[in-house]
Amino acid sequence: MSRVSICPVEVHFGDCDPAGIVFFPNFSRWMDAASHHFFRSAGLPPWHSLAEIPHCIGNPLLEIHTRFLMPATYGERLEVHTSVDEWRRKVFIQRHRILRGGVLLCEGVETRALCVKPPGEPLKSIAIPDWLRERVS
Amino acid sequence: MSRVSICPVEVHFGDCDPAGIVFFPNFSRWMDAASHHFFRSAGLPPWHSLAEIPHCIGNPLLEIHTRFLMPATYGERLEVHTSVDEWRRKVFIQRHRILRGGVLLCEGVETRALCVKPPGEPLKSIAIPDWLRERVS
């Protein structure tokens, strides 16, 4: 079973729309922050200073699938519970569950590829090193 | 077959991340704008001034499923091609295809519910009126 990291989120006024609820792309934004938090909380540096993988830019998304079960509004504190469902050679499946007081509001499953971008070259995906997978599991 | 609306998007510097490519929640933001554009381009007013459905706040998302095929960067012009795959009683399935010069970059399928929010009451979904469905089809 995967390690689960917990990333706190405070919902701000400006995250909400004229219906008074969180504008949905902000849930994706928080899941992205939680994806970084998952790796950081295992002791890794930010991607831009990961010496073992020069020019690493992180894990761009190939696919997301998100269900919105309950709305949230400003002044509320949420938690993003993040884990990895599956590791493949160049890709991994990350799951984020956003909760408020133990109630699931939103769940997202992401397919992410580890990528580098050397100066002057296009973005390209690379094989996920064993040490990286082991360190965060 | 559904009507297809085409919503132009210009990618801005601030839409892009340190990898130099569009930060993915912006694709969701553009799909939401394209959802509004789909209805507006059929002659409907913005949701907040739709007299036939008082207190309408639009179509919150129940679920999104998005695939990211190719990156985009700033200075590029994209198009969002939007249609409706299916109408149900309270819910509809909207599809957005984001293209650059005819090449598909990103495709998203959304499940949306028509909702109202009278003052002092919670948000609630309502049946989609026949006239609304017919007018935009």
Added chain:
Amino acid sequence: MSRVSICPVEVHFGDCDPAGIVFFPNFSRWMDAASHHFFRSAGLPPWHSLAEIPHCIGNPLLEIHTRFLMPATYGERLEVHTSVDEWRRKVFIQRHRILRGGVLLCEGVETRALCVKPPGEPLKSIAIPDWLRERVS
């Protein structure tokens, strides 16, 4: 002298632009969150549930003046130090200083008006109640 509230901010990947530094409107977004935090940390509820001022929507901006002294990047933790420089009848001047490890990165001065928006009526500013000013000072 004004009370000073301190609001923590974690810089996320998606807050940064292709230059690898925070895209500047995010500093304004954090100052807005810090403005809410200033009032919340004095014990006030979110504006939407402030019983003493029905239909309160908070404090829209009339003017901002912001200086950007040093850039920030993702993975960094910042603090927003917020205070009130001056209270007028319907308006107050709020100051936000964004620091990283004690170093000032960005400073903003905002002119804000307390506003309500009753259903079906336009937004309007109201006099700032004495109890509100005293409670947060």
Added chain:
Amino acid sequence: MSRVSICPVEVHFGDCDPAGIVFFPNFSRWMDAASHHFFRSAGLPPWHSLAEIPHCIGNPLLEIHTRFLMPATYGERLEVHTSVDEWRRKVFIQRHRILRGGVLLCEGVETRALCVKPPGEPLKSIAIPDWLRERVS
């Protein structure tokens, strides 16, 4: 007198806050897009492909001063009128006026520095070439 460029903006649902009006940092976002548009509409490429200035990342902000006169809401079409008030050696002052149907909603004055970021080096400002200033004036 400076050339004036006009950049159209459509206000989207997700640009607005629970008060139903544009969340103010979006005005800064549109001014940044209009700053790029000012240079693009004079025939320049996006900053990342400006061959004459390798590693150019554009014009980061040193200071902004913005006044918000009237709110805007979704479904509205705005225009950003952009010009340059003053050119200095490494810095220029850009002015943005956001209008709706000829009515001024918001006005911002920005101090911007032309910057490059060679790989592995920090961001640094450079002198503004004469040809650049002349080409866009």
